[in-house]
Amino acid sequence: METFATDAPHGAQGPQPPIRCVIFDFDGTLARTSIDFGKMKDDITRIVRGFLPDHPAPGTTPALEWAHDAAMRLDAGDSPLGELLRTCVAAAIRHIEMDAASRGEPFAFTRPMLSQLRGRGVGVAIITRNCTEAVETVLPDARSLADVLLSRDDVRNVKPHPEHALAAMAALGALPAHTIVVGDHPLDIETGQRAGTATAGVLTGNASREQFLACGADLIANDAAALIETLARDGRLATHPGTLRHCG
Template sequence: MHAILDDADAVLFDLDGTLVETGIDFSRLRAASLQLIAEYGIDTAPLQELDALGAVEQAVNALREAGKEQESIELRQRAFARLQAMEMAYCASPRPVRGVYDLLDALRSRGARIGIITRNDCEVSLRTLNALQIPYDLLVSRDDVRQVKPHPEHVQVVLQQWNLAPARCVVVGDYWMDVEAGKAAGCRTVGIWRLDVPINPFRHHPPDLLVRELRELL
C-alpha cells in the first residue's frame, strides 16, 4: 500500500470517476440546470462555466438576495429532482474502477474506515454502491450537506461523526473539487488524473499525491 495511506485512520473517496464508472454526462446535467434556472428570470450567461450544482446554488442565492425565498426553495427542489432523475438513468449500469476492491479490502483489513463523499444524489449513490457491493462505512451525499465540494463540509461531517483529527484522514478523488475540500478540512489529499482525461484537472489545485489510476495506491 502507498505510504500516504499507511497511517490513515480513515480514507474518504469521491464516488463517480474515482471508485466507479457511471458515464454521467455532466455537460447535459449543466444544460438541464441552466434551462430550469432561466425559467426564474435569472441571466444564465454568468453561470455557463459552472457545473450543474454550482449554477443551481448561485441561482438559489440570487433569488434569496432578491427577497424571493419561496422561489429559491422551489428552484432548489425542482433542480435536485431533475438532476436525480438524470443521474439515476446514467447510473443504471455502473462499473467498478480497476483495483477498487483490492484497495478497499486492504484498507479495511488494517482497520481503516472508508467514507464516500459525493456530490451525487443519496439514492443514486446508494443504488450504485449496493449494485457493485462496494464496501464502505459512511456515505455523505449532496443531500447530507448544505454546501457541496469544493466546500469542506462533506469531509467535516465525516471527521465530526467519527471524531477524527484531519491529519489522520486522506481524501481521494478524480477532480480538483475533491482535493480542495480535503485541503480545506486539513486532510492529506490524493488526486487521480484519469488516463482518459487529457488535461491535468489538478494543475491549479495540486494534491499531496498525484496518480493516474486508483490501483497505484495499492
Template sequence: MKAVLFDLDGTLIDTAADFIRIIQQMCRDKGVDVVAAETIRTQVSEGARAMVKLVYPELAVDDSLFLQHRQNFLDCYGADIAVDTDLFQGMNDLLVDLETQQIPWGIVTNKPRWLSETLLQALNLTDRCAVLVCPEDVKQTKPDPEPMFLAASKLSIAPEQIVYIGDHPRDIDAGKNANMPTILAAYGYLPPNASDDLTAWQADYIAQDVQSLHKIIQSLM
C-alpha cells in the same frame, strides 16, 4: 493514516457508462447528433446539469423545460443506476486490504443522497462504507471543507489522519482545505479544462491507475 475517503463518481466507482447510455438516448429522442462518449465522460464530475446541457445547449439551466429534462435524466438514471456501473478494476482489492487492516473507508460526494444510497446498495457496498456525506448533509459542498470535517467527525478521526481521493480540482481543494493528505485520481473523469500539468492541482500524490493508488495507500498505512 487511520481512514480513507473517496469521491464517488470517477474515483471509487466507474459510473460513466450508464450516464453515456442515458445522455446518448436523450440525443436520439431529441433527434440531434449523439454526443461523443468521451465528451460525456468529462462532464460526469460536473453533475447532471452539465450532462443534460450537452443535449440542450439552447436552454438556460434555470428554464422550466431544462429542469424537466434534468429531472427526466435523474429518474432514468435512478431507475437503472448500475446497468454498466461497477467499482473501478482493482478497487475491490484495495477496499478489502483496508478492511483487513481495520482502516475504515467512506465517501464524500456532491452526488444527491438518494442516488448515492441507491448506487451503493446496488453494488453491495452499503454495509462496507463507514461514512457517506452528501450535499444534503451540509450547508457548503466541496470545495468547502465542511463535508470533509463532517466525515471526520462521524469517523471520530482527526482530518489530518484521513486521506482524501478525488478526480476533480474541487476534491483536492476540499481535502487540502480540511488539512487532509490528498490523492489525485488521474484515471477518473478529469474535467476538459483540467491542466495538462496535473501537479498544478497541488495534490500530495497522483495515482495514474487504481494499482498505483493501492500502492500509495499501502505506503501510508
C-alpha cells in the same frame, strides 16, 4: 501501476503522519459512470432562465452552486419561487444521475480495496456530490464497504466546501493530519486542501496528471488501488488505529 509524489506540502519527503482515514470520491474514483455534466448544466440553465431570465451566465461555476445562487436571489426578494426552483433543479439533476447510475459499475478493485482498508482498521468514507440513490444503485453494498457515506443529500455544503470532508472525519473521529482525500478531479484536491488533509489524484476520471500537478495534489496514482498499495508498502497506512469510531 505507479504512484507519484509531488512537491506539495504533504507530498514532501521525510516522516509523514500515519494515515488513519481515507476519504474517497465516488464517480470516477470508485466507480465508472457516465454522468453527462454538459447536459446537466444545459438543463439547469434552461430551468433557471425560466425563473430569472437575467441571471448571470454560470461560466465556470458548477451548475449546482449556480442554481443555488439563483434560488437565493429569489429568496432575497421574498419570492416563494426559490423553493420551487430548488425542487425543479433537484429533479433534473437526479434524473441525469439515475440514468448514468443505471449504466454504471464499480471498478474491479473497489470492493477488495475497501475491504482491505477496513480489515487494517483504517477508516473509510465516501463523499460525493451525487445523490445517495445513485451511489447505492451502482454499489448496493456501499454502506457495508465504507464506514461513512455522505452524499449531497446528507450535508448542507457539498465539496469542494470543506464541510463535506470534515463531516466524514467527525463521524469517524479522525483528524485532518491523519486523513487523505482521494479523487479523480481537481475539485477533490481542493476539498482536501481546504479541510487540511493530504490529497491524492487518481487518473481513472477525465483529469490528467498535469491538472493534478497544477492544483497541488500531494500524490498522483493511476487508480485508487495503486495508491493504497503504495501507501501500504511505504508504511503510511496505520494498522488497527483503535481510536476511530467505525460506523459500519
